[in-house]
Amino acid sequence: MSEQRNLLVVRDLSKSYRLGGGFFASGSGTVRAVDRVTFSIDRGRTFGLVGESGSGKTTIGRMILRVVEPDHGAILFADAGSEMIDLGALKPKQMRPLRRKIQMIFQDPYSSLDPRMTVARIIAEPLRAVHGIARSEIDDRVAEVTELVGLRREYLGRYPHAFSGGQRQRIGIARALVTRPELVVADEAVSALDVSVQAQILNLMLDLQQKLGITYLFIAHDLGVVRYLCDSVAVLYRGRIAEIGGKYDIYRTPRHPYTESLLAAAPPPQPGIDAAPHQREHVAQDHAPDPETTAVGCPYHSRCLYRQEICAYQEPALRTIAPGRLVACHFDLQLHGA
Amino acid sequence: MSDLVVDIRNLTVSFNTRRGDVTVVDALSLPIERGRVLGVVGESGCGKSVMSRCLLRIEAPGKIVSGNVTYFKDSRQALHLESMDATGTTIRRIRWKEIAMIFQEPMSSFGPQHTIGFQIGEAMRLHCADSSVAAVVEALKAVGMPRPDEVVRQYPHQLSGGMRQRAMIAMALSCRPSVLVADEPTTALDVSTEAQILELIRSKQKALGMSVLFISHNLGVIAHIAHDVAVMYLGQVVERSPVKTLFDNPKHPYTRALLQSIPRVDREYSGPLVTLSGNPPSPFALPTGCRFHPRCSERIAGVCDREVPVAETLADGTEVRCHRWRK
Numbered sequence: 129m130s131e132q133r134n135l136l137v138v139r140d141l142s143k144s145y146r147l148g149g150g151f152f153a154s155g156s157g158t159v160r161a162v163d164r165v166t167f168s169i170d171r172g173r174t175f176g177l178v179g180e181s182g183s184g185k186t187t188i189g190r191m192i193l194r195v196v197e198p199d200h201g202a203i204l205f206a207d208a209g210s211e212m213i214d215l216g217a218l219k220p221k222q223m224r225p226l227r228r229k230i231q232m233i234f235q236d237p238y239s240s241l242d243p244r245m246t247v248a249r250i251i252a253e254p255l256r257a258v259h260g261i262a263r264s265e266i267d268d269r270v271a272e273v274t275e276l277v278g279l280r281r282e283y284l285g286r287y288p289h290a291f292s293g294g295q296r297q298r299i300g301i302a303r304a305l306v307t308r309p310e311l312v313v314a315d316e317a318v319s320a321l322d323v324s325v326q327a328q329i330l331n332l333m334l335d336l337q338q339k340l341g342i343t344y345l346f347i348a349h350d351l352g353v354v355r356y357l358c359d360s361v362a363v364l365y366r367g368r369i370a371e372i373g374g375k376y377d378i379y380r381t382p383r384h385p386y387t388e389s390l391l392a393a394a395p396p397p398q399p400g401i402d403a404a405p406h407q408r409e410h411v412a413q414d415h416a417p418d419p420e421t422t423a424v425g426c427p428y429h430s431r432c433l434y435r436q437e438i439c440a441y442q443e444p445a446l447r448t449i450a451p452g453r454l455v456a457c458h459f460d461l462q463l464h465g466a
Numbered sequence: 467m468s469d470l471v472v473d474i475r476n477l478t479v480s481f482n483t484r485r486g487d488v489t490v491v492d493a494l495s496l497p498i499e500r501g502r503v504l505g506v507v508g509e510s511g512c513g514k515s516v517m518s519r520c521l522l523r524i525e526a527p528g529k530i531v532s533g534n535v536t537y538f539k540d541s542r543q544a545l546h547l548e549s550m551d552a553t554g555t556t557i558r559r560i561r562w563k564e565i566a567m568i569f570q571e572p573m574s575s576f577g578p579q580h581t582i583g584f585q586i587g588e589a590m591r592l593h594c595a596d597s598s599v600a601a602v603v604e605a606l607k608a609v610g611m612p613r614p615d616e617v618v619r620q621y622p623h624q625l626s627g628g629m630r631q632r633a634m635i636a637m638a639l640s641c642r643p644s645v646l647v648a649d650e651p652t653t654a655l656d657v658s659t660e661a662q663i664l665e666l667i668r669s670k671q672k673a674l675g676m677s678v679l680f681i682s683h684n685l686g687v688i689a690h691i692a693h694d695v696a697v698m699y700l701g702q703v704v705e706r707s708p709v710k711t712l713f714d715n716p717k718h719p720y721t722r723a724l725l726q727s728i729p730r731v732d733r734e735y736s737g738p739l740v741t742l743s744g745n746p747p748s749p750f751a752l753p754t755g756c757r758f759h760p761r762c763s764e765r766i767a768g769v770c771d772r773e774v775p776v777a778e779t780l781a782d783g784t785e786v787r788c789h790r791w792r793k
Contacts, residue, residue, distance in 0.1 A: 180656035181627075292745045293510075322509035322683065324742035327727035331738040349656065352686075356729030356739065379731065393661035396732045397685040397725060399709045 134206060135171040135311060135343045136192070140164045141201035143187055161187045163367040164201070166446065169311075169360075171206070174337065174344040176358030176375070178351060178390070184367040185347045189313045191216075192345065193232055194223055205230070205311070228258050228307035235316035237296035241288040247274075248284035251302045258307060273302040276339070277332060294325035301332065305340070315347045330357055351394045355379055360452065363387045366427045369446055373453040383449065383460040385432050426458070434459055470538055471645055471677045472498040472521060472565075477533035477548075479516050479525055488749045490528065491517045492701035495777075498645070500538075503671060503678040505692030505709070507685055507724070509746060513701040514681045518647050521679065522561050523552040537565065537645075563593040566643040568634050570650040575634055576622040582606075583618030586637045594641040602640075609636040609666055628659035635666060642674060649681045664691055685728060689713055697721045700746065700757045703777070707784035717786040719764045756789065764790055 143162040162184040169175040177185040190196040192203055194215060204212035207226065215226065231254065234240035241250055251270045255261055274281060277298040288296060297317065304312055314333070318326045334357065336342060348354050354361055355375055362372045363384065371384040382388045426432070429439035438458055446456040479491040490513040498504050508514045519525045520535050535547040537560065550557040569575050576585055583602050590605070591597035599618060606614035609632045622630055631651060638646060648667065652660040668691055671678050682688050688695055689709060696706040697718065705718040716722045726740040744761045747753055753760050759770040769789050777787045 180658065294745055322746075323685070323724060323727050324509060325745065327729075327739040327741040330729065331741060334738065351657070352729040352731040355731055355733075356735050376734070390657060391731065393657040394731050395661070395664075395686040395690045396730050397689050397713065397728055398732075399689045399713050 133170050134168045134204075134212075136206070136345070137168040137202075137204040137212065138188070138192070139166050139202040139204065141166070141188065141191060141203065142199050143184075143191060143196065144199055160367050162191070162198075165364075165367070165369055167362050167369065167372055169343055169345060171310075171343055172337070172341045173359040174346050174357055176354040176361040177345065177347045177364060178349060178354050178361060179364035180349065182366070183364040185364055186315055187367075188364075189232070189315050189345060189347050192311075193230060193313060194218075194220075208310070224257070228254065229309050230311045230313065231304040231307060231309040233297075233300050233304050233312060233314040233317040236320055237293050237300055238320075240300055241296055243288055246285055246287060247279075247291075247299055250288070250299060251284075251306055254303060254307045269306050270302075273305045276305065276336065277302045292325075293321055294328055297321060297325075297329050298332070301329075301336070305336065305342075308340075309342065311343045311345065313345045313347070316349070317346070318353060319348065319350065326353070333357065351379075351390065352396075363390065368427055369454070369456060370428065371455045371457075372446075373450075377450075377453060383453075383455040384428075384457050385434050386428050389431075389433075426456075468497070469500040470497050471500040472538070472679075473534070473536045474498070474517070474520070475534045475536070477517065477520060477535060478531040479513070479520060479528045480531050481528050485750060489531070490701050490749060491520075493533065494698075494701065494703055496696055496703055496706070498677055498679055499694070500644075500677050501675045502693040503668075503680055503691055505680045505682065505688035505695045506698060507682060507688050507695065508698035509683060511700075511746060511749070512698040514698050515649055517698075518567075518649055518679055518681050521547065521565050521645065521647050522567055523547060523550060523557045524561075524567075526552060539564065539644075562589060562638075562643070563641045564643050565645040565647065566638040566641070567647040567649065568631075568638050568651045570653050576630065578622055581619055581621055582625070582633050586633065586640060589637050590640050605636045605640045606633065609633075609639070609670070610662075611636065626659075627655055628662065631655060631659075631663050632666065635663070635670070639670060639674070643676065645677045645679065646671070647679045647681075650683070651680075652687060653682070653684070660687070667691065685713075685725065697724070700749065700752065702757065702787065703785075704758065704788070705784065705786045707782070711782055711784055715782070715784075717780070717784050717791055718758075718788050719762045719790070720758050723761075723763075756787075766790070 141162055142164055144158045144160050147157050147159055165188060177188060179185050187196060191198045198216050203215040205215050206212050248270055251273060252266050255266050255269065271281065274284060279298050318329050321329060337344065346358055358375050360373065361375050361378045363370045363386065365386050370386045378387060382391060425441050426439045426444050429435045432439065436459065444456045444458045446454050448454050474494060474496040477491055477494045478489060480487050480489040494517060506514045516525055516528050520530060530548050537545045537547050539545060583599060586602045586605060587597045590601060603614045603618055606617055611617055611632050625633065652663050655663060664687065680691055692709050695709050695712045696703045699720050705721050716725055723742045727742060729739060742761050755771045755773055756775050759765045766789055775787045775789050777785050778791055779785050780791065
């Protein structure tokens with residue numbers, strides 16, 4: 129694959145956390161929050177990361193922003209014109225000029241805005257970290273993004289408490305866009321919104337992408353939202369990638385049993401469309417991962433309906449089965465053949 | 467006539483705030499049939515939670531201003547819940563034993579300082595006969611709790627979200643209530659856990675013949691669990707019908723817009739989603755006429771902004787509050 133089209137390439141990214149130590153700790157040891165994760169995002173596209181809570185999706189987003197330090201692996205970012213830069217190897221000072229190119233939209237539109245700042249100041253905040261921008265330009269840029277996200281100019285002098293959830297999320301998006309970033313990491317950016325407002329924000333994000341050519345890393349647990357917004361999707365399970373592919377393939381023909389069970393568990397808003405019989409079995413048998421499971425074998429094997437002997441002791445590698453389509457399962461091909 | 471277990475009539479609930487009184491449930495009428503699941507959907511602030519809490523009289527700091535909440539214990543006894551003292555003994559005998567509730571966040575429903583077994587036992591001791599450890603284990607087993615003998619001795623923080631929700635349901639069902647109020651019980655859970663909990667509620671409802679009032683903002687969940695659905699907007703029910711009718715043939719423009727604005731897992735989209743314009747208005751400044759008219763794409767000028775629509779019952783059993791459907 130040509131590296132030219134890639135804006136971001138993540139290779140073998142890993143992060144472990146130590147458990148225990150706290151007063152209420154029930155155990156100790158390490159948890160592999162993110163375990164050798166590899167994927168790439170094309171410029172101007174939307175890449176979705178889905179998975180249950182604890183699957184490591186947020187940690188990946190934070191490592192790309194360098195808010196969390198990776199233990200291992202490379203985060204290659206294609207800075208305009210130059211070759212790929214490994215963000216993970218940069219010193220904080222070297223990272224600074226790149227920060228404006230990678231921005232973030234947060235989940236909670238209530239706690240992510242400082243209640244003591246006016247909207248104008250909130251939106252301008254990331255620009256203050258960029259050296260050499262004139263006051264007048266800051267004002268121009270703020271006015272520009274305010275209009276882009278569909279907020280009225282009069283709102284700029286007000287404080288966050290005066291706005292509804294949807295409007296606050298627009299403020300959050302304006303703040304992310306003011307530095308004209310190339311990559312925007314959106315971590316559950318619409319999860320806290322009501323459906324009618326969620327649809328407005330999703331449409332806005334698509335519209336902005338078309339206008340500005342932004343690349344999104346969209347982290348979410350709602351499979352419907354991901355299908356609507358993303359071009360490609362990576363499914364994470366316990367810090368590892370189960371499957372990557374174009375959204376059409378992932379949703380039509382999941383190749384990993386975990387993807388299949390996730391899709392079976394997400395009810396579409398239509399009575400009578402129940403999961404297919406074998407998928408219902410999936411849901412019924414699915415139990416929360418057993419924390420005692422050892423690190424050997426496929427991370428999903430204890431919940432998997434199709435498990436074989438090999439799954440318990442050998443971890444499946446993430447294999448390419450078609451261009452852009454990768455699956456980590458010993459028996460992926462049998463899934464839809466049977 | 468259908469067999470009702472609870473009948474909510476013209477219920478009005480208001481809150482006293484610094485900015486003045488605000489009415490969050492406004493002359494709402496909603497019959498709950500015995501042995502069925504009634505789903506209530508609506509966006510945040512529409513009053514669905516407050517309404518549901520009136521069944522247990524835990525609506526405080528809200529106040530029931532007028533209307534009735536009648537509980538039909540059986541064919542002969544009708545109890546007026548709204549006239550009971552919310553802290554008195556009469557309601558306490560009904561609460562939990564006959565009308566139980568499960569909440570969104572099971573962590574906040576259990577105290578952190580006692581074991582799961584102690585807390586479920588406490589509820590059983592207060593409301594039903596047997597509260598032995600064996601009975602608690604049995605209650606946990608009944609909701610499919612893995613390793614119930616261990617869980618009895620564990621503290622809430624030692625359980626996963628799904629297991630805590632299972633324990634919460636075990637506690638709620640321990641006295642075999644005739645009505646279960648479920649307020650967004652799966653919202654905080656992952657999809658696969660959510661599916662298991664929904665399956666559990668559904669099977670228990672069937673086995674015990676309970677009536678369930680299921681509150682959710684998620685139409686996908688409602689489609690799968692409910693027999694009948696009520697759609698709420700700004701403190702009122704705007705549409706109510708059997709689940710299939712509602713999803714196949716929604717009548718109210720708000721219901722239709724809600725259904726269209728959800729990106730579906732089973733569908734490919736080529737254009738933007740259909741959206742509702744604007745935000746729900748503030749309850750302090752309610753629109754005149756139909757409350758939905760400022761956001762409605764089908765409003766009739768001169769009618770919808772002036773006249774308050776009344777609920778009409780259509781031939782297919784739908785009850786809808788919209789001028790477009792006026793006979």
